[in-house]
Amino acid sequence: MTSQAPEKVGVSSTSEVAKERMARLNEEALVSAGPTRGFFRGTWQSIRDLGEYRELLGLLVRRELKARYKDSALGFLWSLLRPIAILLVYYVAIGKFLGAERSIPSFAIYVFAGLTAWQLFTDVVAGGTGCIVGNAGLIKKVYLPREVFPLSVLGSGLFTFSTQFAILVLGVVVASEIPTGSRLLFVPLSLLVIVVYATALALVLSAVNVYLRDVQYLVEIGLTVLFWSTPVVYSWALVQNIVAGGWxxxxxxxxxxxxxxxxxxxxxxxxxxxxxxxDGLGTRLLIMLGIGLVLVWLAQRLFARLEANFAQEL
Structure with a gap:
């Protein structure tokens, strides 16, 4: 009695389906996974790519916020406690000991308004500088618009800013010094200026930091120098007295x-x-905003040029 080998059912049909799929794939044109070259065409394509990955951007923002306060008992409260602690230090050391509050009325509100704006700028620039290196594992595995990483830092920074700004609003309400009228237009205009310049710096520094890791340390020094070059804890009147007019x-x-x-x-x-x-503070802000938008565009194109070798450098 002879045994008969079992028939391999469906093997030939599966092989034919696979061949058909391979044939269709070979007929399709290759699509570049990298950034599109050209200033204008590349910019438009980058915007389209970011639009397609907007859900991923939202996920990265949430991941950024969760990772920042991971395993901490107070969580997001730290985003409030840190600036409040800095405010108390400046209020006591500069306001009380050095007597700055005698020349600056409502010194606490003045300082906190400046600190809130400065903290947003610092969070985006400092966090954005290391965001590409910090996401090296993901960048080496799949292709996606790498701009989502600096933009996710911007998103988390804006969330932190919103919580701190809510405390500032509460402070002016408690102090019965509620701003009204056209002066409120300075707030969104100033916020836009901060966002565009912080975004431009985050794009450039995050890309350069991949090739030169010393950049992150230079940024720390630069932010310290820039802080004392802005009137956060001292008034414009003091600046006028020291550098009255001129260049x-x-x-x-x-x-x-x-x-x-x-x-x-x-x-x-x-x-x-x-x-x-x-003089002309509103006009200066509008000019700064226009220049900043151009710088964001140039920063994105520089980022697109440098991102081609990110995976190899990381």
């Missing part, structure tokens, strides 16, 4: 963060209505 004053006002922080203070600091501010 030094114009050089000081060329700092977009100095102009943006003064705009935030002009909008929220009711007690300082009679205090001096630079």
């Amino acid at each position: 030094l004053q114009q050089l000081y006002l060329a700092n977009p963060m100095a102009v943006a922080i003064m705009g935030m203070q002009r909008g929220m600091w009711v007690a300082g209505t009679d205090q001096p501010f630079p």
Whole structure:
């Protein structure tokens, strides 16, 4: 009695289906997974890519927020406690000991308005600098628009800013110094200036940091110098007394963060209505915003040029 080998049912049909699929794939045109070249065409394609990955961007923002306070008991409260602690230090050391509050009415509100704006800028620039290196594992595995990583840092920074700004609003309400009228326009305009310049720096620094890791340490030093170059804990009147007119004053006002922080203070600091501010502060903010938008565009194109070798460098 002879045994008969079992028939291999369906093997030939499966092989034919696989061959058909391979044939269709070979007929399709290859699609580049990298950034599109060209200033205008590349910019438009980058915007489209970011639109397609907007859900991923939202997930990265939430991941950024969760990772920042992972395993901490207070969680998001730390985003409030840190600036409040800094405010108390400046209020006691500079306001009380050095007597700054004698020349700056409602010194606490003045300082907190500046600190809130400055903290947003610091979070985006410092966090954005290391975001590509910090996501090296994901970048080496799959292709996606790498701009989502600096933008996710921006998203988490804006969330933190919103919580701190809510405390500032509560403070002005408790102090019965609620801003009204056209002065409120300075707040969103100043916020836009901060966002565009922080985004431009985050894009450039995150890309350069992949090739030169010393950048993150230079950023820490630069942010410290820039902080004391902006009127966060001292007034514009003091700057005027030291650099009265001339090119030094114009050089000081060329700092977009100095102009943006003064705009935030002009909008929220009711007690300082009679205090001096630079002439044409609103016009300066609009000019800074226009320049910043151009810088964001140039920063994105530089980022697109440098991202081609991210995976190899990481």
